[in-house]
Amino acid sequence: MTSRERVLTACRRGKPDRVPRDLWMEAGVEQDLKRRLPDQDLLEYFNVDVRSAAPSPTRLATDFSHYFDRDVECDEWGRGTVWDDQRHYAEICYPLRHARDLADIEAYPWPDLLEDYRYEETSRQVRSLQDAGYAVTAPLYETVFEMAWELRSMDLLFEDMTFRPDLAATLLDRITERRVFAAAKMAEAGVDIVQFGDDVAMQTGLMMSKTMWRQWFAPRLRRAIGAAKGANPAVLIWYHSDGNITDLIPDLIEVGVDILNPIQPECVDQAWVKREYGDHLAFWGGLGVQSVLPLGTPDQVRQHVKEVIKDVGADGGLVISPSHVLERDTPYANILAMKEAIDEYGTY
Secondary structure (H helix, E strand, O other): OOHHHHHHHHHOOOOOOEOOEOOOEOHHHHHHHHHHOOOOOHHHHOOOOEEEOOOOOOOOOOOOHHHOOOOOEEOOOOOEEEEOOOOOOEEEEOOOOOOOOHHHHHOOOOOOOOOHHHHOOHHHHHHHHHHOOOEEEEEEEOOOHHHHHHHHOHHHHHHHHHHOHHHHHHHHHHHHHHHHHHHHHHHHOOOOEEEEEOOOEEOOEEOOOHHHHHHHOHHHHHHHHHHHHHHOOOOEEEEEOOOOOHHHHHHHHHHOOOEEEOOOOOOOOHHHHHHHHOOOOEEEEEEOOOOHHHHOOHHHHHHHHHHHHHHHHEOEOEEEEEOOOEOOOOOHHHHHHHHHHHHHHOEO
16 A cells, blocks of 8 residues: 555545554654654654645735734744744744734734635645655644634633623634635645644643533534535545543534544543544544653553554554654654554554
8 A cells, every 4th residue: 555545544444554654743853863863754764654735835924023022933823932942842922912802803914825826836735745655634733722812812712702702703713714715725736634623622621611612613613624525525634632532522523523633642541432433533643742652661662552553543543643743852762662663563
């Protein structure tokens, strides 16, 4: 099988020749691995089956500085960050924290993701990656909820949803319409998987009631999924939320999610989730970046990989990967043990 065939088989809940794999890593880990493996393409060395395509960079040069009272770095959405000296941890600064009314939301310099030029090169990029044998994803992470609170602040967003619903709805809709447009364009370009995601759970459970999620976020996620499926009915829908997301899984299935990420092992019973929902969902992730990968021995890492494949991927339906980025406290020996164990235990 090619990587693409392998990933699509697993994501359609089938059994490929081996468990496909993905790998995310923090910049410090990537730098260390490049130093240790200077002649290697890291994605090829770790046999990663997936590549990503994205919209072209914006042509705008928006100045967000008047939204902040100090120097910050901004992305095209205006989310401000202040990094530590190792560019590892960042403080988030909120450009819409002082928005008072709908006019302030409407006047905000929203990114130009509704412009066709952002997607003119996407089809070529997707075809090139697929021709090379890879499955191609379109990352639209921080889809609505996270983007909203990173612009407004989490405390004010929840206050808005409770006491200022018109303001909350306007903010969420401005984000959603850009996600809907991008999802349709990326699906139209032929990506295999559209990746949505919002961290809506803590490790103890949801950070909002299901009633609130169903009112504010389910309809908007459904719109974005519908746009992608409308543009390309074959496209698969991936959804990410860290934490204990199990109470929301039936709702995610209902709005059209095909693949759940990351089934975080520190707080999710992976074997139960597979038994309960494996007829409806494929799973992506599974390896503990808070526990075994950084803190275990290489032998414990190997055993952990073996158990995840057994519990979640025994009959297919698994793309194995760390449950989030590998952080710089993960020993090199454990990273190699992870790779070797997937090689050893991942063949069907």
